[in-house]
Amino acid sequence: MNDTSPLIDVRDLRVVFTGGKKPVEAVNGVDLTVARGESVALIGESGSGKSVTLRSLLRLHPERRTRISGGIRIAGHDVLALGSRPLADYRGKVASMIFQEPLLALDPVYTVGAQIVESIRRHEAVSREEARKRALELFERVRIPSPARRLDAYPHEMSGGMRQRAMIALALACRPQVLLADEPTTALDATVQIQILLLLRELQRELGLAILFVTHDMGAAVEVADRFAVMYGGRIVEEGPTREVIRNPRHPYTLALMQARADGAMTKGARLASIPGSPPDLANLPAGCAFAERCAYAREACLATRPEAVDLGTGHRARCLRTDATAHALQHTEAQPA
Amino acid sequence: MSIGMSVEHIGADIHGDRGGPAQPLLSVRGLVKHFDLKKGFLETLTGGGKVVRAVDGVDFEVLKGETLGVVGESGCGKSTTARLLMHLIDPSAGEIVFDGETVGSAALPLREYRRQVQMVFQDSYSSLNPRLTIQDSIAFGPQVHGVPRREAITRARDLLARVGLEPRRFAERWPHELSGGQRQRVNIARALASEPRLVILDEAVSALDKSVEAQVLNLLMDLKDEFGLTYLFISHDLHVVRYISDRVMVMYLGKVAETGPAEALFDDPLHPYTRALLSSMPSMDPDRRTEEAPLAGDPPNPIDPPPGCRFHTRCPFAEPVCAERVPALEERAGRQAACLIHEADAGHSRNPTAIYAA
Ligand SMILES: Nc1ncnc2c1ncn2[C@@H]1O[C@H](COP(=O)(O)OP(=O)(O)OP(=O)(O)O)[C@@H](O)[C@H]1O
Ligand SMILES: Nc1ncnc2c1ncn2[C@@H]1O[C@H](COP(=O)(O)OP(=O)(O)OP(=O)(O)O)[C@@H](O)[C@H]1O
Ligand code: SF4
Ligand code: SF4
Ligand SMILES: [Mg+2]
Ligand SMILES: [Mg+2]
Numbered sequence: 001m002n003d004t005s006p007l008i009d010v011r012d013l014r015v016v017f018t019g020g021k022k023p024v025e026a027v028n029g030v031d032l033t034v035a036r037g038e039s040v041a042l043i044g045e046s047g048s049g050k051s052v053t054l055r056s057l058l059r060l061h062p063e064r065r066t067r068i069s070g071g072i073r074i075a076g077h078d079v080l081a082l083g084s085r086p087l088a089d090y091r092g093k094v095a096s097m098i099f100q101e102p103l104l105a106l107d108p109v110y111t112v113g114a115q116i117v118e119s120i121r122r123h124e125a126v127s128r129e130e131a132r133k134r135a136l137e138l139f140e141r142v143r144i145p146s147p148a149r150r151l152d153a154y155p156h157e158m159s160g161g162m163r164q165r166a167m168i169a170l171a172l173a174c175r176p177q178v179l180l181a182d183e184p185t186t187a188l189d190a191t192v193q194i195q196i197l198l199l200l201r202e203l204q205r206e207l208g209l210a211i212l213f214v215t216h217d218m219g220a221a222v223e224v225a226d227r228f229a230v231m232y233g234g235r236i237v238e239e240g241p242t243r244e245v246i247r248n249p250r251h252p253y254t255l256a257l258m259q260a261r262a263d264g265a266m267t268k269g270a271r272l273a274s275i276p277g278s279p280p281d282l283a284n285l286p287a288g289c290a291f292a293e294r295c296a297y298a299r300e301a302c303l304a305t306r307p308e309a310v311d312l313g314t315g316h317r318a319r320c321l322r323t324d325a326t327a328h329a330l331q332h333t334e335a336q337p338a
Numbered sequence: 339m340s341i342g343m344s345v346e347h348i349g350a351d352i353h354g355d356r357g358g359p360a361q362p363l364l365s366v367r368g369l370v371k372h373f374d375l376k377k378g379f380l381e382t383l384t385g386g387g388k389v390v391r392a393v394d395g396v397d398f399e400v401l402k403g404e405t406l407g408v409v410g411e412s413g414c415g416k417s418t419t420a421r422l423l424m425h426l427i428d429p430s431a432g433e434i435v436f437d438g439e440t441v442g443s444a445a446l447p448l449r450e451y452r453r454q455v456q457m458v459f460q461d462s463y464s465s466l467n468p469r470l471t472i473q474d475s476i477a478f479g480p481q482v483h484g485v486p487r488r489e490a491i492t493r494a495r496d497l498l499a500r501v502g503l504e505p506r507r508f509a510e511r512w513p514h515e516l517s518g519g520q521r522q523r524v525n526i527a528r529a530l531a532s533e534p535r536l537v538i539l540d541e542a543v544s545a546l547d548k549s550v551e552a553q554v555l556n557l558l559m560d561l562k563d564e565f566g567l568t569y570l571f572i573s574h575d576l577h578v579v580r581y582i583s584d585r586v587m588v589m590y591l592g593k594v595a596e597t598g599p600a601e602a603l604f605d606d607p608l609h610p611y612t613r614a615l616l617s618s619m620p621s622m623d624p625d626r627r628t629e630e631a632p633l634a635g636d637p638p639n640p641i642d643p644p645p646g647c648r649f650h651t652r653c654p655f656a657e658p659v660c661a662e663r664v665p666a667l668e669e670r671a672g673r674q675a676a677c678l679i680h681e682a683d684a685g686h687s688r689n690p691t692a693i694y695a696a
Contacts, residue, residue, distance in 0.1 A: 161412025
């Protein structure tokens with residue numbers, strides 16, 4: 001692997017859950033790359049497949065009830081082909097994850113310090129003392145108050161935000177090259193959140209960490225991300241440099257999402273704008289564009305084909321048949337779709 | 339309780355209003371929760387065990403039909419306060435009065451209180467029973483309180499639809515088959531299913547995208563109007579708190595720093611911590627990223643909180659007096675702040691009384 005090839009390279013990823021009554025197509029055709037030292041924000045509708053995509057990169061889905069296809073190359077590893085031993089080495093050391101729900105990731109019967117020490121010693125031949133010293137440094141970096149004491153705390157003895165920071169420390173413990181972060185700052189107040197976001201930016205610069213992170217907080221995404229990828233119905237419907245996607249969104253879903261939080265959208269007493277209709281049934285996906293049923297720009301043709309990505313220049317792409325119609329739609333808020 | 343009041347109760351709907359609109363739905367006085375720390379070897383010898391002062395003397399009221407927003411630094415005691423209000427843990431000291439009655443008294447047994455007060459927990463996964471389908475999870479509470487199963491299921495499916503989870507697709511799924519935001523909405527539906535009077539929402543919309551969040555917030559507002567609900571809304575999302583709250587309470591390290599009407603508090607924060615918090619909000623402008631955290635300094639330690647004002651170690655206006663004197667929560671024109679700048683004759687140079695004297 002040379003230095004210019006992306007650290008995360010996902011091609012046509014498809015994930016189907018087969019455990020329920022009907023198979024659920026949670027991810028259907030995700031292409032995504034993240035370079036060394038780059039950070040990409042994955043945003044999108046609740047239930048659109050963001051966490052499932054992230055978990056696939058660590059192969060965390062139960063194999064018997066999940067069908068995964070496509071290609072996942074991370075730091076040169078063909079993740080879907082890894083045997084169980086190399087997979088265990090890969091997790092945590094090459095790529096690690098900050099989970100959406102800290103209580104799921106942390107073991108309730110061990111102190112958080114013990115879990116970090118354990119994780120370091122599984123991957124590296126260092127003494128217990130050395131590992132504990134590193135754990136303490138990590139706790140300081142993620143700004144946990146009275147860090148030495150907190151190493152000996154059990155997860156239930158921490159507040160939601162401290163658990164989240166403890167998990168960030170755990171994820172960084174083995175100095176991974178790739179960090180997958182699922183809502184890493186939702187449980188944090190604004191003052192701590194900005195500190196963690198600055199820390200992520202620092203790690204990205206200093207260690208060349210590639211970061212793929214899921215968030216619903218546009219402000220947080222703008223602070224850290226070089227690029228945005230927007231998911232809807234199991235696919236990435238738009239991606240591009242942060243500035244482009246924020247200022248000039250071209251997929252109607254992204255547009256609607258941005259409008260839900262435009263200035264003045266949260267006037268007290270007024271009803272909040274939300275996208276009408278409901279997300280597609282992943283057990284019964286439509287033949288055409290998955291957003292068509294709710295799209296203000298939809299035309300007949302949208303019901304027939306799943307739109308391919310349209311190149312809009314400078315790495316900006318959108319899967320929509322009508323990117324011409326959405327150009328500059330945000331600037332002219334009065335303009336109605338034709 | 340006066341006898342006159344209890345007589346009124348006899349005719350009253352058991353989960354209806356008791357003391358009239360002017361009586362706060364919830365009054366919290368001197369609430370304290372200290373968690374014991376595991377003792378170290380030395381402490382066992384000396385006998386001195388330390389405690390985490392998670393909630394350290396908190397007073398507030400929640401009025402009938404209002405939404406009280408609660409914000410504050412991570413670890414400042416918001417969830418602990420919520421768990422105390424739910425009687426999931428026992429307070430070390432203090433009193434919680436619900437519509438004029440002490441919770442746990444003969445007039446308001448815990449079981450009755452539990453039906454009237456529901457909570458959406460910060461951790462959406464561990465608060466759902468993994469062995470119940472989500473429809474059964476939502477219908478469980480009402481059934482415990484005597485609602486027939488058929489009716490409880492109908493109510494559950496109706497609520498699922500209202501939080502944007504089509505019952506046909508989702509009702510029979512297991513918790514692990516849902517996304518984070520979908521589980522969070524199940525928890526909201528479950529809290530609302532028992533037709534409570536007070537709902538405590540602890541980071542209840544944090545995992546939702548902005549469009550679904552808008553839908554859920556609209557629903558909360560509608561139900562509030564329909565059923566006269568009262569909300570205690572804990573969140574780190576300051577935009578949402580400002581939008582949904584009538585009043586806001588700001589906490590810092592186990593204490594109340596400031597309370598006041600939402601608009602006034604956001605437009606003109608009195609407490610320096612509130613000011614720091616508001617200025618930490620990300621800008622949404624890719625060309626104006628934050629380069630330095632507005633609030634520096636180490637987050638404080640609830641085991642040995644700083645003396646005097648707890649914020650003095652990080653406060654840009656701290657003066658020597660701040661390390662000595664504990665600010666009181668002073669009321670002025672419907673607003674309260676615990677800061678010596680706003681406390682008469684407290685000896686802080688920015689104090690208006692000091693300025694007049696000069
Ligand atoms: N084990 C499973 N069986 C069936 N369906 C599943 C399973 N796990 C997830 N799903 C479904 O797959 C879809 C994608 O889920 P995912 O957790 O990736 O969503 P998400 O984009 O992370 O959403 P959120 O923002 O709400 O966390 C959801 O609609 C969810 O209901
Ligand atoms: N069971 C426990 N044992 C010991 N300490 C605890 C326990 N539960 C909470 N604490 C401590 O009490 C303090 C307050 O925690 P709490 O969960 O109330 O914070 P919070 O304001 O909800 O924070 P967040 O915004 O991060 O969720 C923290 O210092 C926490 O570590
Ligand atoms: S392809 Fe058609 S339906 Fe889909 S987003 Fe574009 S305009 Fe809307
Ligand atoms: S009392 Fe002093 S330290 Fe505390 S907030 Fe006011 S000025 Fe700052
Ligand atoms: Mg998720
Ligand atoms: Mg909490």
